[in-house]
Amino acid sequence: MLIYIDGIWYNRIMKIQLDDKSAKFISSLGENVYVVGGYVRNSLCGYKCTDIDIAGPIPALALNLPPHTTMNMVNHRMGTAQLVYDGVKYEYTPFRVEVYDAGGAHTPSHVSFTTDLNADAQRRDFCCNAIYYDVKRDEIVDPLGGVRDVEQKILRGCNKHVFESDGLRTLRLVRLASELNFKIEGETARSAKALSGQLADITSERKRIELDKILYADTVNGVENAHYRGLRLLKQLDLWRNLIPEIAACDGVTQPKQYHKYDVMEHSFRCVLNVKPINNLRLAALLHDVGKPYCMQKFGNFHGHEKSSGIAARIILNRLRYPNDVIEQVVRLCSLHMYDMRGDAREAKVRVFVAKNYDIIDKLVEIIRADKLATGMVTEEQANAPHRFELVLERMKQEGAPILKRSLKISGKDLADMGFESEAISAALESLWRECIINPQNNNRDWLCKAAQRLPKTPESVKKK
Numbered sequence: 413m414l415i416y417i418d419g420i421w422y423n424r425i426m427k428i429q430l431d432d433k434s435a436k437f438i439s440s441l442g443e444n445v446y447v448v449g450g451y452v453r454n455s456l457c458g459y460k461c462t463d464i465d466i467a468g469p470i471p472a473l474a475l476n477l478p479p480h481t482t483m484n485m486v487n488h489r490m491g492t493a494q495l496v497y498d499g500v501k502y503e504y505t506p507f508r509v510e511v512y513d514a515g516g517a518h519t520p521s522h523v524s525f526t527t528d529l530n531a532d533a534q535r536r537d538f539c540c541n542a543i544y545y546d547v548k549r550d551e552i553v554d555p556l557g558g559v560r561d562v563e564q565k566i567l568r569g570c571n572k573h574v575f576e577s578d579g580l581r582t583l584r585l586v587r588l589a590s591e592l593n594f595k596i597e598g599e600t601a602r603s604a605k606a607l608s609g610q611l612a613d614i615t616s617e618r619k620r621i622e623l624d625k626i627l628y629a630d631t632v633n634g635v636e637n638a639h640y641r642g643l644r645l646l647k648q649l650d651l652w653r654n655l656i657p658e659i660a661a662c663d664g665v666t667q668p669k670q671y672h673k674y675d676v677m678e679h680s681f682r683c684v685l686n687v688k689p690i691n692n693l694r695l696a697a698l699l700h701d702v703g704k705p706y707c708m709q710k711f712g713n714f715h716g717h718e719k720s721s722g723i724a725a726r727i728i729l730n731r732l733r734y735p736n737d738v739i740e741q742v743v744r745l746c747s748l749h750m751y752d753m754r755g756d757a758r759e760a761k762v763r764v765f766v767a768k769n770y771d772i773i774d775k776l777v778e779i780i781r782a783d784k785l786a787t788g789m790v791t792e793e794q795a796n797a798p799h800r801f802e803l804v805l806e807r808m809k810q811e812g813a814p815i816l817k818r819s820l821k822i823s824g825k826d827l828a829d830m831g832f833e834s835e836a837i838s839a840a841l842e843s844l845w846r847e848c849i850i851n852p853q854n855n856n857r858d859w860l861c862k863a864a865q866r867l868p869k870t871p872e873s874v875k876k877k
Contacts, residue, residue, distance in 0.1 A: 507532035512577035579592035580608030673788025682786035722747030
């Protein structure tokens with residue numbers, strides 16, 4: 413394959429992973445249309461390639477589209493269009509130049525189109541993402557030395573203003589470094605840290621998307637501990653204060669040495685390191701102790717920090733515009749992770765707790781185990797020992813306890829037929845359910861009907877009781 417670098421053609425043994433169907437389609441679009449960005453970079457790295465971005469010197473509407481190709485203009489201002497051919501999606505963008513106002517608000521104030529590939533390369537973020545592959549000629553054009561960066565596993569900014577123009581690129585830098593297992597070139601790292609404040613201008617939604625990707629960076633290309641490295645890079649580049657300032661406040665907050673080896677921030681990062689890549693779990697691990705700095709400042713200790721962490725988690729996740737179902741689950745995991753920490757709660761209470769939180773009990777146990785391991789004071793064997801919640805849950809299942817209320821052998825309709833009114837029905841079901849969780853043998857219709865007769869049947873009597 414021929415590679416064009418700094419005005420000179422080189423013959424190198426390289427191969428871009430592109431199937432014949434896509435190669436034929438892209439070649440048909442016109443002269444000097446290139447595959448560019450992450451697809452080329454990942455192909456050269458030997459990583460999995462997904463989205464195919466293409467670019468060229470002509471507007472999308474001027475492309476030579478094969479029959480049965482559909483086009484949808486995604487962004488008229490940027491000239492971006494989605495092309496769909498034979499079930500495969502491609503994103504096309506004409507070469508362009510962007511101008512940004514002061515601040516890092518991500519959106520350019522002025523966009524102009526050009527036929528100059530070099531100018532298009534300069535407006536991109538990192539040199540490894542500014543490698544252009546000419547499918548028709550099987551040639552790579554590399555105006556900024558991106559191929560060399562890929563070979564050396566380095567992330568380097570396309571220009572000295574890369575973070576001035578777009579504050580989101582600081583998070584993207586961390587995410588790509590983690591996913592790709594690339595080092596960050598020194599000047600690029602210094603620039604990102606110096607301009608970390610640009611992240612303040614980025615919308616909450618965009619921050620959330622990048623944070624989620626960093627939390628699961630190890631799942632993208634199989635880079636071990638990539639998510640943990642990403643969290644530490646966010647610290648090193650001073651990005652937490654404009655991403656989640658409450659996490660920044662955890663830095664340097666020491667913990668009792670008899671229980672913890674690390675400060676609150678590092679402990680939280682290691683908790684994330686130790687949990688599985690399950691929905692919401694790593695987010696909960698990150699925030700499970702976020703209330704500790706507040707507790708220390710207000711009370712001089714960490715007692716009750718789980719409640720403060722739950723409150724703080726709700727504020728943080730609302731600020732980052734997470735969906736309500738995600739917020740509710742993460743808040744519960746943060747608020748409950750210290751329940752029965754010493755293992756001395758009465759089994760009856762633990763049974764009710766496990767049943768009430770049955771939908772998240774597996775995740776809660778995962779958080780508790782990761783929390784223990786992240787102290788640096790226990791072994792994996794100790795942390796992974798069967799947890800009391802698991803043992804109690806197994807006993808409840810063996811005994812046939814009605815873990816779900818719908819498993820009760822009496823219904824709301826039954827209670828209504830017995831003369832119970834509105835809210836009194838819910839209160840009665842709750843009372844009967846708790847009794848049968850503790851004593852599963854009572855979950856039979858005869859006992860339940862007799863027990864129900866002793867309960868208040870009107871909302872007024874429920875309140876009095």
